[in-house]
Amino acid sequence: xxxxxYFEEETAEDKGATKLPALIEEWxxxxxxxxxxxxxxxxxxCLVLIGQAVKQFVHxxxxxxxxxxxxxxxxxxxxxxxxxxxxxxxxPVSEMLWERINTVEKYLPREEIARIQxxxxxxIDANEEPISIPLQxxxxxxxxxxxxxxxxxxxxxxxxxxxxQRWNHIKGExxxxxxxxxxxxxxxxxxxxxxxxxxxxTYLNTLCNSLCGSSWRITKxxxxxxxxxxxxxxxxxxxxxxxxxxxxxxxxxxxxxxxxVLVRHVSEEKQRNIREKIVANFGVIExxxxxxxxxxxxxxxxxxxxxQRYDExxxxxxxxxxxxxxxxxxxxxxxxxxQMRLDDMDKWSxxxxxxxxxxxxxxxxxxxxxxxxxxxxxxxxxxNSIKDKDKRFIVSSRNVNQAAFIxxxxxxxxxxxxxxxxxxxxxTPLNGEILKAYVRLDKEEDGYxxxxxxxxxxxxxxxxxxxxxxxxxxxxxxxxxxxxxxxTVYIKLKGE
Numbered sequence: 202x203x204x205x206x207y208f209e210e211e212t213a214e215d216k217g218a219t220k221l222p223a224l225i226e227e228w229x230x231x232x233x234x235x236x237x238x239x240x241x242x243x244x245x246x247c248l249v250l251i252g253q254a255v256k257q258f259v260h261x262x263x264x265x266x267x268x269x270x271x272x273x274x275x276x277x278x279x280x281x282x283x284x285x286x287x288x289x290x291x292x293p294v295s296e297m298l299w300e301r302i303n304t305v306e307k308y309l310p311r312e313e314i315a316r317i318q319x320x321x322x323x324x325i326d327a328n329e330e331p332i333s334i335p336l337q338x339x340x341x342x343x344x345x346x347x348x349x350x351x352x353x354x355x356x357x358x359x360x361x362x363x364x365x366q367r368w369n370h371i372k373g374e375x376x377x378x379x380x381x382x383x384x385x386x387x388x389x390x391x392x393x394x395x396x397x398x399x400x401x402x403t404y405l406n407t408l409c410n411s412l413c414g415s416s417w418r419i420t421k422x423x424x425x426x427x428x429x430x431x432x433x434x435x436x437x438x439x440x441x442x443x444x445x446x447x448x449x450x451x452x453x454x455x456x457x458x459x460x461x462v463l464v465r466h467v468s469e470e471k472q473r474n475i476r477e478k479i480v481a482n483f484g485v486i487e488x489x490x491x492x493x494x495x496x497x498x499x500x501x502x503x504x505x506x507x508x509q510r511y512d513e514x515x516x517x518x519x520x521x522x523x524x525x526x527x528x529x530x531x532x533x534x535x536x537x538x539x540q541m542r543l544d545d546m547d548k549w550s551x552x553x554x555x556x557x558x559x560x561x562x563x564x565x566x567x568x569x570x571x572x573x574x575x576x577x578x579x580x581x582x583x584x585n586s587i588k589d590k591d592k593r594f595i596v597s598s599r600n601v602n603q604a605a606f607i608x609x610x611x612x613x614x615x616x617x618x619x620x621x622x623x624x625x626x627x628x629t630p631l632n633g634e635i636l637k638a639y640v641r642l643d644k645e646e647d648g649y650x651x652x653x654x655x656x657x658x659x660x661x662x663x664x665x666x667x668x669x670x671x672x673x674x675x676x677x678x679x680x681x682x683x684x685x686x687x688x689t690v691y692i693k694l695k696g697e
Contacts, residue, residue, distance in 0.1 A: 219606040220603075221244060221606070222583035222603070228244070236283030236284075237283060239283045244607060245276075245463070246287060253379065255507040256269045256412065257508075259529060261573070267526055270574065270577065272461065274461050274462075275441075276462075276463050276465075277440075277465070278442070278464075279442060279466060283475070289491075292343075292382070297493055297494065301497065308337035309337050310338055311340075311377070315369075318333065327363075331367065331368050341379050342382060345384070351373060352373045353373040353375055353400075355373075356371075356425070356427055370427075372431075373431050375419075379436075380435060381405075381433070381435040381437045382439070406455050407419045408435065418430055419433060437460055448619065458564050461575075461608070464614050499585075506585055507581055528594060530594060530595045530596070532598065539569075542602075549616065550565060557616060557619045560619055561619070571608060572604045576600040576601045576604040578604075579604060580594060621672060635655070635670070645691065647693075650692055653690070681694055
């Protein structure tokens with residue numbers, strides 16, 4: 202791994218025993234061709250699409266309640282480090298996948314639904330509650346500027362042929378199925394509410410509630426007309442740089458507990474490598490050969506296989522009807538393994554103290570649920586690679602460990618960001634301790650010191666996390682010469 206540690210995530214190579222399902226592994230490798238170092242975010246985008254596609258067929262029983270399969274993902278990372286490049290791959294695949302689902306299910310387009318809805322409303326008594334027909338087709342919401350009405354819809358008044366005033370529910374862009382996609386989530390109103398986006402936090406928190414209950418519908422009563430009901434079954438997929446008030450948004454909005462959030466600061470060394478690749482590509486003509494069709498077909502095959510399994514549950518259901526709660530079966534070791542991963546989460550949280558520990562502990566309950574959900578999505582993703590149909594859709598301890606590998610990276614990144622943020626507020630530079638440790642440690646024959654050895658020593662003496670040590674070292678890095686051997690970094694104080 203890179204010796205220059207700064208929010209350094211684990212990779213599949215670091216955890217040889219944790220092999221993700223073949224479909225997700227192939228997806229990651231393809232995405233890495235366009236976006237270096239972003240394997241964990243790439244895996245999560247694939248899981249988001251799978252969760253959205255199978256949400257009708259997979260419900261997750263948890264005692265007296267159930268959850269749907271949707272996964273919401275917020276990716277916060279430096280500008281210019283590959284977020285857009287991954288989305289240039291993900292979005293075309295999603296659009297082709299939605300098109301295939303819409304075609305095979307014969308879902309009516311938004312415009313046709315609106316026409317039928319208005320025709321039906323003209324047939325009922327003017328005093329009756331107007332009909333609102335749910336949207337059917339999958340598509341992607343990706344509007345940058347919007348009002349509340351554009352987001353969740355409004356009631357449009359009109360006069361019918363008999364002179365009666367009627368109301369027609371105009372659906373908002375957030376209504377329906379597919380992705381709720383933000384390219385710059387910092388402008389969404391989550392981090393800084395504006396007059397035109399004042400309800401966005403409430404809307405997205407509501408959207409994230411389980412589709413198996415009744416609290417996922419977004420309702421609003423306007424000054425005139427019937428109340429607006431927005432039925433959004435979308436999955437949130439949002440990216441942004443680090444907003445100034447990220448800390449308060451994480452603590453106060455609640456959205457970041459319902460979604461899986463990855464907060465990364467890409468190291469300067471990796472940013473340099475990305476820029477060198479940009480330089481090397483100038484003047485080079487390469488035809489784009491993204492395998493959009495191949496991955497859209499693979500995901501549609503997941504959709505078909507899961508739907509087939511869902512239909513089979515009618516034979517197992519006490520009512521004789523298909524039951525999405527029966528689509529996934531649980532192996533005997535699933536709960537024990539999930540308990541072990543809960544113990545791990547306790548250790549991750551307890552390694553911090555004070556406010557950081559309290560904050561990450563608040564995330565633990567919901568993120569444990571997300572870990573279980575990702576385990577189930579991994580089980581769904583690998584179904585087509587299992588020849589024996591009777592062994593498909595059985596979520597195992599291996600799936601739990603696959604999910605833990607992903608969630609652990611997100612959990613650690615959140616904890617380290619909060620620690621660094623609070624450390625900034627304390628303004629306690631470690632420069633003196635860094636220089637003392639440098640003088641104290643034994644050097645190589647040429648006078649250079651392994652950089653990681655220095656950071657480990659400062660961490661041992663001060664108890665500070667390496668992300669914080671790295672940030673402090675940056676302020677004095679100009680005083681050191683640097684030598685690299687592959688990914689290993691050595692430093693030497695100038696003038697020695």
